[in-house]
Amino acid sequence: MTGVAVHLKGLRRTFGSVHALDNLDLAIAPGELIALLGPSGCGKTTALRVLAGLEDADSGQVLVDGRDITPLPASKRDMGMVFQAYSLFPHLNALDNVKFGLSLRGRSRSATRAQDMLDLVGLGGFAARFPHQLSGGQQQRVALARALAIEPRVLLLDEPLSALDAKVRVQLRDEIRRIQTEVGTTTLFVTHDQEEALAVADRVGVMRAGRLEQLAAPAEIYQSPASAFVAEFVGLSNRLPGTVAGDEIEVLGHRLPLITPASSPPSATALVRPESVLVEPDPDGEARVLTTSFLGPISKVTVTVGEVVVVAQVASDRLASLPAGAPVRVTLAPSPVALA
Template sequence: MTHTATPRRSGGDVRLRGISKTYGSFTAVHPLDLTVPAGSFFALLGASGCGKTTTLRMIAGLEEPTTGSVALDGRDVTALPPYKRPVNTVFQNYALFPHLDIYENVAFGLRRRGIKSVKKQVEEMLDLVQLGPLARRRPQQLSGGQQQRVAVARALINHPQVLLLDEPLGALDLKLRRQMQLELKRIQTEVGITFVHVTHDQEEAMTMADTVAVMNGGRVEQLGAPADLYENPATTFVANFLGSSNLIEAEVVEAGGDEVLVTAGGARLRLPAGRCTAAVRTGGRVLAGVRPEKMALAHADDAGAVAEGHNRVPGTITDAGFIGVSTQYVVRTRGAGSLAVYEQNIARDGRLVPGAEVVVHWSPAHTFGLDASQDIGAGADRDEEAA
């Protein structure tokens, strides 16, 4: 399976050709073709054991591929040891030297290569990661986010063509993680180096990356820009792993033209043909998908006010959870199973409480169609551990 992302700027690209990794009878990474454009911020996203870290380690030279080749900036490096590859890796635990101050941690790579005059380069790197005033502190005197930035500076000072980041924000708390997502993106934009970032956190991948490869079971399930993966998932795994999706089991009644008409229980739903996978357009069973935040609720008494042409399914609220920015409802429906609906807390309707009869409705344009032969729950139980 060949995947290519759109190039953005000059620099070191990464080309994996037929690369795979097996350990005895276990296949960690199935044969994979992948091109990471020079100068892009690329994320390998997936749950534990999906093969993303193994793929990163093969790029770094820390794992030897069972088959295939690794090329960096047009040069085959498959047989080269890590230290001869134009890459540097930032790990989750940062691996800073505790006995050296920040300045000397960043200067380490230059000094090891015998470079005597390091002051200008080190100061530039510390400015880039906004740690200049802390140059003489030891790692243990810094916060987790600051240590992480030191690790990035220490890697970048060697001018690698590719920077590999293995779960770099995994040890940080949520607020700091979000700050660092923006920080890393800023640094990548400024230096223009190719970043390949491994994470199990979908928000992290979608916030930072130009292109995301969603991995599952040692294969790339889908590759694309974050918004495209979210809006047009090709499989149930991607639909469930990137955010949440309501997947409604339905039967195709009519396919042809710009719309696909399906039935779920007694409800007739319309789907745009352009958002349906090929299998759906040929008829039979289908999974009609819609994101919870694209849906709205109307109390049964107001059903007549629902916009003309909207898909609509009647049901009963079984659960309502207020989470500040939105209220998350669970609605038991006749024919479409239980649906999650997220409504922004703008004008809250006090009647929308558990037990209330409602109509779930949404624009047909917000519906996508997937092949029903897949596992409907694939990707829903996201593993919070890094692979």
């Protein structure tokens, strides 16, 4: 299957005084997976629903493969959808659930196609099971198979993993990416989970108040955020006081390059990632370990440098050398930083 281009062009949608979409412009390349990320109320689900035809925009256009489909109802848009709620028919087994959309379209060989889709999502041996006999993750795989079975031109995923436990969520997000890459369907994935968005998407769109703050590859979103909002929303950041000089800022005695040259006053706040903070035991160090938190392979160490509190990420096997109260030396890696 070859993906199609999608363009949400100048979309506006208001609910009373709230601008759910504020002149949103989003272009998705054929076969691309875009993840829309942002806090509740930012407009990401509204954008998906407008694309699906489940919500009308006040103005703007929805273009698919260059064709304006804005006037078309959802039933005529040829899109597959997977929601947070699996919405499987409890009286149908897995195979018949997947066949349902095919049957409505009068597709021949619908049983073969449905079985192929169950095989694709790793449930080939579960065709005869009913939803109550499947785990949450398995039910969501059936829902994904059903959406793909009709060979939609666009696949829409609205927080499809948020109801699952952490381990299943990670497994299924990787499966979704594998399947989407294999099938090649243009996909819009809406989530509030930043790790999920960074893991599955070709590009991530960070939304705020109905607008795109930034649309870029996951690594660029994380390493070169276009605004303080993106820097703080995607990943954790220390807010550290510093002094701006040209295209650098001096923080805790270290000169760090700025992602964007500042036009702000000399005194500013730098957003420094915890992984850019290096903590070493030092009997002469002026910093002190405040607390440590074991988080698996990587742990969190909070230190005080004078009156400034700094959070660092360290390998967990180093925690024994960094007990609470221990004197340490803090060094900042020369990674580019954003300003708050």
